[in-house]
Amino acid sequence: MNCLTFQEAITASNHYTKRHLLLGNGFSIACRPNIFRYDKLFEQADFSALPIAARNAFVALGSTDFERVIKVIRDAAAVATGYGLTPAQADQMRADADSLKELLVQTIAKSHPERPSDIRDEEYAACQTFLAHFQKTYTLNYDLLLYWTQMHRDDDGDISSDDGFRTSQGDIESGIESDYVVWEAGQSHEQNMWFLHGALHVFDSGTEVQKYTWTRTGVRLIEQTRDALSQNLFPLFVAEGTSAEKLERIRHSDYLAKAYRSFQEIQQCLFIYGHSLAANDEHYLKLIERGKLSHVYVGLFGDPASDANKAIIRRAQAMAIARRTQRQLKVDFFDSGTAKVWG
Missing domain, CATH: 3.40.50.1220 (TPP-binding domain)
Structure with a gap:
């Protein structure tokens, strides 16, 4: 070849x-190989708030790949009741998978270059x-x-x-500038x-897709993301x-x-x-x-x-x-x- x-x-x-x-x-x-490799993210992740079983899943699979472990736990939950586990135990496995997804986001944000x-x-x-x-x-x-x-x-x-993000129509009409810009399908033709x-700096508020910016706040993007995470707001993030x-x-x-x-x-x-x-x-x-x-x-x-x-x-x-x-x-x-x- x-x-x-x-x-x-x-x-x-x-x-x-x-x-x-x-x-x-x-x-x-x-x-930055010391940050973005999955094994490095695994080393930096704080599993203390998660059930020990979620942490042990990495050991059982011999893997530090968050996406792989999340997949296996979800697959196991899908067949759990057929193998004698209770619905509550299957629900716990799904909850653990969701928690691992959130931990991955938090770990990337925590270990990301500051500026x-x-x-x-x-x-x-x-x-x-x-x-x-x-x-x-x-x-x-x-x-x-x-x-x-x-x-x-x-x-x-x-x-x-x-990247398709613009000042919102609401900001234009009110003359008041928000701390973020928004994405709308009709404005993405030149994107x-x-x-x-998804990405760490892109959030779905439910009514609009927002992108945090430094120019409007003077606050570094990674700090804005960490602040949002502390308020249990999570980026638009597919894991x-x-x-x-x-x-x-x-x-x-x-x-x-x-x-x-x-x-x-x-x-x-x-x-x-x-x-x-x-x-x-x-x-x-x-x-x-x-x-x-x-x-x-x-x-x-x-x-x-x-x-x-x-x-x-x-x-x-x-x-x-x-x-x-x-x-x-x-x-x-x-x-x-x-x-x-x-x-």
Whole structure:
């Protein structure tokens, strides 16, 4: 199998007029591996308020992957009564899964870099160079790194990034500025940055989708998020265990559902960076299989012959095989390390 360098892949894709990007957790890990790897999040998580069984589930599975453990507990709850457990015990397992989801959000917020200046200018510059190759960027990550990078670019006078959030109509009519901006489907036509599974700074108030901002409050975004968490307000955040559960959550949010449809409609060329093509994101992999893309470049980290990369290669090739329309899907691979996303 031929594994291109990132620049070779970019050059090979230059004949496409539209080139898009899908980011996985490897994007954040490449920036701060001591924060965003699941094993590091597990080390930093405070399980003291959770039943010991929830903590022991990680030990039993030999895993530090929150999403995997949440999935297993939910699956076990679904069959619990058939194996002699009481409905109350099944309900407790579901409650534990929900608590683990909340703990994951809290841990990311607690361990997240405090301020945009914690990322060096040269790191932002390298990331901006990387992102400039793509028309639309979609991320499965919850953290603020992509948003900070785009805003750092805007500070330098480049306003090409658009996350779809605007001053609310109510603020415009009243002349009173809220501490946040809002997202509305009718204002998303030019949007080119999507948080497919939500983000730490995006909240669903029930009547509107709000994005916390620093410019309107002078309070750092991560502090605003922590303050909201202390009031039991949680970000728009998809951490359900299975692909089906994630898709159900997506369909119940205007923002997430529009992000899903936007990804479904992309055409021509897609680069996938920092994602393992794991089954818990199958809802997006299926969109690639059934969609309008002509070419996908998939990033591999490290030895292409490793077990992890072999699994990625198999799933990527299966996407091409599964394409049933006349529009064929071509798949190539590139060495993620050569992208030097953060310099």
